[in-house]
Amino acid sequence: MTLEISRLLELTTWRVFDVADDGRVLAGCDESGSVQLVELAEGGCTELTALAGAVVGRYLPGERAVVVQHDSDGDERGQLSLLRLDDRRSRPAPLSELEPLVRDSEHVHRLLDVLPGRIVYATNRRNGVDFDVVIRSVTTGEEHVVHDGGGMVAEVAISPDSRFAAITVPATKPLSDQVLVADTMPETGADQLRELTDRDLAARHLHPGWQPGGLVVTTDAGRDRTGVARLDPRTGGHHWLVTSDEHDLSGRLSPNGRTLLVLTAVDGAHRAALHEAATGEHVVDIALPSGGWCGYPLPEPVWSPDSRFAALSFSSPSTPGDVLLVDTATGTCTPLTSSAAQLAEETLVEPTVHRVPARDGEQIPCFRYAPAAPDGSAVLLIHGGPESQSVRSFHPLVQAMVSRGHTVLVPNVRGSTGYGKRWYSADDARNRLESVQDLADLHRWLPSVGLDPSRAALWGGSYGGYMVLAGLAFQPELWAAGVDVVGISSLVTFLENTAPYRRAHREREYGSLIADADFLREASPLNRASAIAAPLFVLHGANDPRVPLTEAEQIVEAVRANGVAYEFHVYPDEGHGLAKRANRLDAYPKALAFLSRHLG
CATH class of the missing domain: 3.40.50.1820 (Alpha/Beta hydrolase fold, catalytic domain)
Structure with missing residues (x-):
């Protein structure tokens, strides 16, 4: 049977952007023709946005509000807005109903992290080339620049006490990242910015997360395969937590610093498991739908602020795209959507x-x-x-x-x-x-x-x-x-x-x-x-x-x-x-x- 491309392109897919402490999931859904924000909960799916182009978003912790990143016709000059969630809302919000947070259509603004009452974002508005890292109060609009060292910025993780920001930037070698630590309160006398890893080191440093013993990252420093390691916040030395000689591993640390979600790459698919963050010890495998979990081009896994839930985007050759909710206390994985149900009459090929x-x-x-x-x-x-x-x-x-x-x-x-x-x-x-x-x-x-x-x-x-x-x-x-x-x-x-x-x-x-x-x-x-x-x-x-x-x-x-x-x-x-x-x-x-x- 010939599958019509129009039929396949019209299938609805879902992907995860964030998860709240009560298990509600902020997701992207392309049913409208471009990726818009929806909220998935036990009561079903609620449409949140209706913008002209694709959007991404994050919950604002402690509030019923969403930070929305959007651009114009794919120009990638991201703008940031706030959507207040009202259970009485009967239709998705157009752009005119979003509260402007950071709007300057001549420059790029990219949401990096969310904190109670604040957002962390990167912007190139200073000179159109270099990206600064800025923390902004959602209430007052007050901004604090924590990094203006030039170049691109990949990821940022704020320490639980908000004192330090771990920032990953491109290093000098191809596909290598340097880890910087910025003091968000330099008036205390500490250096404002420290290089935690060498700029000339040929190694990846991904997915930084804070725990009492240091900074946890995914890295291949000194190895061929990526693993999960703890970086000493004073010396930058590595202590390996989870490694494999056969597969690339990547880890995402829970906000409370106690649990690692570890993904094992196996020929274009991933296995998922939970590990103790202090020791790296394996706790439980996550039972994913058949076919494995594929992380590209879908968004990264996310944790709820209280570390109870993790949410994953799932796709396989026969599954267009779903959202999975993991209860980390048990390792139970629950699909919140069912995109494959749209394919009742079609048979898709596995490779x-x-x-x-x-x-x-x-x-x-x-x-x-x-x-x-x-x-x-x-x-x-x-x-x-x-x-x-x-x-x-x-x-x-x-x-x-x-x-x-x-x-x-x-x-x-x-x-x-x-x-x-x-x-x-x-x-x-x-x-x-x-x-x-x-x-x-x-x-x-x-x-x-x-x-x-x-x-x-x-x-x-x-x-x-x-x-x-x-x-x-x-x-x-x-x-x-x-x-x-x-x-x-x-x-x-x-x-x-x-x-x-x-x-x-x-x-x-x-x-x-x-x-x-x-x-x-x-x-x-x-x-x-x-x-x-x-x-x-x-x-x-x-x-x-x-x-x-x-x-x-x-x-x-x-x-x-x-x-x-x-x-x-x-x-x-x-x-x-x-x-x-x-x-x-x-x-x-x-x-x-x-x-x-x-x-x-």
Whole structure:
């Protein structure tokens, strides 16, 4: 049975944003066509917002109120507002009914944390480039800057006494983070800011959380695989709590500092368990629905302020997206939504896991979605990032392609996370084209699983779009077609034209415009565009601050000069990707029809 892409795109999904002490969950729901806030409780689902674009939010602790982060048409210039929750409200609130908290449409404001009566956010309003960390009183509007050291800010955790802020910022090495500790009351005589870890250390430091014995983080300092460790707040020394030599682990500390929610990554899915935070000792496994819990691109797990509940976003290839509530006293996991119930008549395909041999003896992790009646064609779906990974979650495009007879391969090429530091570092800077060579290795593997190498296409978004264009430009004899969604066509013009606050952050991964310009030109598909012979389908959002529209325009102009068949679609109310269902319903059927024509 052929699955209509419109039917799959119209399925409602849920994802978690926050959980209160009474078990109410603040969630995102896309039933309206973009992600809006809803509240899930025993009484059902209450719609909270009705804004023009997608939103995220957090509860304000101790109050019946929600902090809402929103932007305009995908421009990622986040604005912060307050929604007072009234049980008598009969309809979701439009923007006009939200109380402004931080509004300045020329700059980016990103919610980092919520405290009783206060919010913690990052803003680049000082100079449009560097992000400061600000604590703001919701009542008086009084603000206190706790960090203005420049650059990007990833995460912030405020200590239980509000005295210290642990801040993670990009370090100098690719995909590395430095931990800073800021004193929120520097008048006491203490240094206002201390470096808890070395800026030049090649290591990740994620999900900081405070406990009496120090700061708990997810890190791979001195290891290939990430584990959970306690950092000494004076020396920065590591004491390991939970580790594995086979899998990446990540931990989220409860607000009371007593319990760790530990996720174990296993080939694009996750197992979940609770551990004692003081010792790292395993307490209980969380019984998740079959298929594992997938953390990307869904939001992170969250804890209730009193640490009684944890809430998770859940997805699998046959589950579009649900919210799970975990009672941490028992480890009991309760689904609050049931997105799979919408699929009573459809059968979705689960992938098989493979290791594809590469040219140099490496093994490329890959998920294969095979149709019941394959027609021999193959589509390689490449994830973005590049510091990201493909996971075994619901993907409407994958299921639609499989139902049309295409076998879909979803690889984690070099540079992907989830397989250790060595693998995610294997494409850094001047090794960029090593990941592109992985595409040729995957192509070489196709006949071994009964696929026709002359009928293979590439599909990818963002950095995955770069991979599509690089495959067509550097390996023109291999690929029959390509679909590029908000992709990079030139690493040089991308770095020159991306939002200024992103440039230095991205140069860590791709290389510097000053030191590596020669290689950046060499690795850019635009410089080899004359070799592109395969038909090309290009999608882009006009407001994309990450990969500017000019990246799409210049590659389209180049393939037009080649006489190559192409389609080019720009959506004026979108940014980095298609967030609105109406645009996805317009774009993706066209892309699938394009593939069908050119794969036969």
